[in-house]
Amino acid sequence: MKGILRLVMAPRIAPRCVIFLIILVANSAHAIVTRHDVADSRYRVPYESIPAVVDLPFEGHGTLIATRWVVTAAHAVAYMRSHTDYLYVTINGKRREVSRIIPYPDYDAFNATWKKLFEQMKSGDAEAWKKRYDEAMPSMHDIALIELKSPVGDVQPIAFYRGSAEADQVTEIYGAGATGTDISGASDGAAHRGPLRRAENRIISARGPWLRYVFDCGDAALPLEGVIGGGDSGGPNLIKVNGSWTLAGINHGLDGSLEDVLNTRSGKFRQGVCGQTFASTRVSFYAHWIDEVTRETPGVGRENSRGGTP
Numbered sequence: 001m002k003g004i005l006r007l008v009m010a011p012r013i014a015p016r017c018v019i020f021l022i023i024l025v026a027n028s029a030h031a032i033v034t035r036h037d038v039a040d041s042r043y044r045v046p047y048e049s050i051p052a053v054v055d056l057p058f059e060g061h062g063t064l065i066a067t068r069w070v071v072t073a074a075h076a077v078a079y080m081r082s083h084t085d086y087l088y089v090t091i092n093g094k095r096r097e098v099s100r101i102i103p104y105p106d107y108d109a110f111n112a113t114w115k116k117l118f119e120q121m122k123s124g125d126a127e128a129w130k131k132r133y134d135e136a137m138p139s140m141h142d143i144a145l146i147e148l149k150s151p152v153g154d155v156q157p158i159a160f161y162r163g164s165a166e167a168d169q170v171t172e173i174y175g176a177g178a179t180g181t182d183i184s185g186a187s188d189g190a191a192h193r194g195p196l197r198r199a200e201n202r203i204i205s206a207r208g209p210w211l212r213y214v215f216d217c218g219d220a221a222l223p224l225e226g227v228i229g230g231g232d233s234g235g236p237n238l239i240k241v242n243g244s245w246t247l248a249g250i251n252h253g254l255d256g257s258l259e260d261v262l263n264t265r266s267g268k269f270r271q272g273v274c275g276q277t278f279a280s281t282r283v284s285f286y287a288h289w290i291d292e293v294t295r296e297t298p299g300v301g302r303e304n305s306r307g308g309t310p
Contacts, residue, residue, distance in 0.1 A: 032173065032197035033229045033272030035221060036181035043197040043224060045174075047093070050198075052158045053174055053236060054146075055090040056080065059192035061175060061235035063247050064091060065160050067151035069294050072234035073250050073281060074103040074144040075111075089146065097149040102293055104141040104286070114140060122265050130258045138208050142252050143281050145293050160247040161239065162287045166206035170222065171213065171248060171280075172238045173199045177231020182217050185270030192231030199226020201278075203239075203248075209285045211237065211249045217274040227278050228253070229271065237280045249280030 034043050047053065054062035054070050057080060062072030070089060080086050080101060087098040117136060121129055175197060178190035200222045205212040215227045228235070228251045237249030254260065255277045263269040283290075 032175045032177070032199050032226050032232060033180045033182065033186050033215070034197070034199060034226045035217075035224075036183045038224065040179070040197075043199060043226065044195050045198045047196055050174060050196075050236075051092045051155045053196065055176070055193075056234065057086040057088065059177055059231040060233045061251070062089065062146060063236040063250075064152060064155055064157045065247065065290070066157050066294055067153070068099075068148045069157075070146040070148065071160070071247070071250065071283070071290065072144055072146060073142045073252055074107045075142055075252075076234035077101050077103070077144050077146065089148075091152055092155045094154075096152065099147040099149045101144055101146050103144040104289065106139075107141050107144070110139055110141070121261065126258060126261050126265065130256075130261055133256070137210065137255075137279075141209055141281075141286075143250060143283075143286050145290065158236070158238070158245070158247050159241075160283045160287070160290070161241060162284050163241075164206065164284065166203050166211055166239060166248050166282070166284070169203050169239045169248075170200055171203055171211075172245070173201060173226060173228060173232075173235070173251065174238075175228055175232025175235040175251060177233075178229040180229060180272050182215055182221075182225075182272070182274045185272040186229035190230065194231075197226070198224070200224045201227065206282060209282050210252075210255075211280040211282045212255055212277055213280075214277050215272065215274055227272055227276070247283055249282060252279045252281050255279040 032043060034040060052064040054064055056062060056072065056076060060076035062070040065071050088095050089098060090096070114136065117132060176194055177192045178186045179194070179197065180186035180190065201213040202222065203211050203213050216225055232251045233253065235251040236247050237251065238245040239248040254271055257277065260269060260276065
């Protein structure tokens, strides 16, 4: 379990925070949390440096992977799916209308089970609850595709990774959500849409549908070590493949530990502090599904989203 988020119904419109990646339950998002001993200015980057990063309404992100297709976290588009007035995204500073949103086929059905699991998090035996969470994670498929009404001609899509060698690679993590430091964590009251930030982390695990990384501190920390915070859900995790940045993961949330569960129960939990583990949706696990869905649109297919190989 990597963190505890918020049950957000609409960034800045309704209650926003829930607990853990688990937050998928709703549609919360996270933001970049940084090292306390590195200037925030070093984490900030202009959108022009990565124009394929997509802003969802209010908070959360996606990545342009083909001229008419954006990939994101399924939980990040829950509000858009239930409020048709917000069927748009922003790419390269321009509003783009959305034709449809396609979550992974079993996401909605499993999300109901996921919500029930989290309703039980604060009661009963904590270790037993954590075991149920660990058993459920492999079945949580937090990914969705957004089809745009018109192709994007002013931004180059980012290729996505199709291999299996993500573990031990350094990933660049992007988000414009809430921020904080490895000591304080991200404040619950921090804005969920602000400057774009980029952090780096080392992937420690690439198994099934998940990539995982830890917020290291001290000598183990990378120069721009960081993790996501509120408002970053759906944003890209990039790795270098044959010299090019390639999409390997999608910001998901905190992969909470037993300690996180106990701290939540006692009211001491803070997301984004040293030592916490986070999970990202592993894009390579879904490569076939992405190909099948995007092929439904004439002229859009594998050639538009081909990733490199290590």
